[in-house]
Amino acid sequence: MKAKGLEQTLEILRDNGVYITLEEFKSKVPISRKGLTIETRQTDFENPFLMGGALQGSTSGSRSKSSPVKRNWNFIAEEAANEMILYKIHGMARAPLALWLPALPRMAGTHNLLMNVKYRRPPERWFSHTKTNSLRIPLIDRLALEYILWCCRHFGIEVPRPEFTDIRSAVTVAEWMEKTRKNKGPCVVRTYTSSAVRLVQAAIDHGIDISGNVILTGGEPLTEARCRFIESAGVKVFSRYSAAETGSIGASCDNLNGPDDMHVYVDRLAIIQRHRKTAIGEAEVNSFLFTSLSAHLGRVLLNAELGDFGKITIKPCDCLFGELGMNVHVSEVLSHDKLTCEGMTLVGFELDEIVGKMIANIGGGPDDYQFWETQDGGGLSKLVVAISPAIHNLDENDFIENLFEKLQSKSLGGHLMSQIWRQADTLQVVRAYPELTQGYKFLKIIKNPQKTLF
Structure with missing residues (x-):
């Protein structure tokens, strides 16, 4: 490591069979290398040293057994620090915030709520794609949500209760943006990329002025076409990259070479690539391999695939991310064996x-x-x-x-x-x-x- 550096060391390990494919990570197939076969369960990748109470959610797949994802307060604090940098870069550190993300058992909304609570900038509104009172939602998740909201208020932090706002009700979010911009100045909405498109379309259809605001997107690629459409409403849009297994992976600054050119949070994760054929169809891609550098991630990752591929570049940047040494960039990120729509x-x-x-x-x-x-x-x-x-x-x-x-x-x-x-x-x-x-x-x-x- 000292002689070669982190990434080159990880590449040497990869070339010697030290990596985990997506299929192995999901425990669909055993790990098999040079005569050695290891049967795994998804719980084998959980961090055994995770300290303190942890919020547990699940990944967004449809497996018969959901993939549990644990996040403790130290994990959220690490992410909050990087998100504060992101807000500062875009001049939105004090801007009013709204979430349009689902509540538990999906992790996205609750995770984003707690990140912002950590540095005492909770969202003003939480629009949720899904109902929170449905009997289909396990009782433990409904109770967990109530407990989180109660704890925040007990410690003097006013947090919003999630409001059911399905994608057909995007106009509700657009109306909040227009009203907030007039009364308080530019605001920020965090949501899925497709939801951002629907939000802008609703604003156009109903003659709502959402210009001057910022949307932070994730969950799906921010393509050139999507970016142009969102910006046509006078909105600035920036891409974030995250995964249920890792949390935040990276985000875009103002110095973009493309709509999804993002700095990687190298204080928490290392990333290299592995050339492989996809599991179904055998297309050839350079798949991302992730290694966890934080002791607080819910999963232990060592050259582990999460199903994405794209470009990795190392280049200086004069933004705050660059000043802090986050000069590893990813772009053109797609999923090779995953299908992602509406987050x-x-x-x-x-x-x-x-x-x-x-x-x-x-x-x-x-x-x-x-x-x-x-x-x-x-x-x-x-x-x-x-x-x-x-x-x-x-x-x-x-x-x-x-x-x-x-x-x-x-x-x-x-x-x-x-x-x-x-x-x-x-x-x-x-x-x-x-x-x-x-x-x-x-x-x-x-x-x-x-x-x-x-």
Whole structure:
């Protein structure tokens, strides 16, 4: 380490088989290296030295057993420090804040609430994509939310109660932005990227002026098209990169080389890459490998894949991140074996297992369908199941309903995902032959297919 440096040492370890693939990390397959086979459970990657009480949530997949994620107050304090830097860079350290993120059992909203509470800048409003009083939500999560809100108020911190605001009610968030801008000055909204697009569209449709404000997005890529659309309303938009297993990974400053050019929080995580083929489709990508440097992360990561790939560059920057030595950047971040729409993430091989059985039941084969992750003309995410026209007697609407039912039956995560995707009309079926690559290879997941759909 002293001679080679951190990243080069991690690359040497990677080349000698010390890494964890996404499939191994999810305990879908055993770790197998040079004759050694290790059967794992997801709990094997939990941090055994996590001190103090911890907030527990779950990842956003639809696995039959949710992936638990623990975060204690020290973890949140570390993230709060980096978020304070982010706010300072964008001149929004004292700006009014609102969250448009789901409450427990999803971690996003509660995590963002506590980060801001840590430095005594709680949000004024918390708009939640999901209901908090649903009996589908485990009692322990409902009680945990009430306890968190009570504790904050007990210590003199006024925090908002989450208000059910589904994606069809984006105008409510836009109205808050307009009113706050007039009465208090520029404000900040933290939300998913697709939700930001819907927020701007609602403002345009209803003649609401949200200009001069800032939106911090995450959960999905901030593409050029999405960025242009959001900025067309006079809003500044900046990308954040996070994962349930790691928390915050990085964020954008003002010196952008692209809409999702982000500084990596190298005080907490190290990142390198591994060339691999995707689990379904065998596309070749340079997958990110993460190593935890903080003793407070809920998971112990050593060259672990989380399912993302993109570009890594090392370059100086005159922003505050750069001054602090955070000169590792990531950009063009995509998921190679995950499908992400409306902030909800589903591991590709899990969806493939469900849909594959459904196609087989109507006489189809493994190459008679394909997943297309795309966007409509307004930049809203769509997940399309392209099914071969050679399969007869298929009712597209019934197929979607059956797929939603199977997702819902998997777990609470699948139920919440189905709820939001139904609201957004995210999941669609088209009758089309699967697309091939330029090398005439068949990939199960296609990002931005050539066929024009919207």
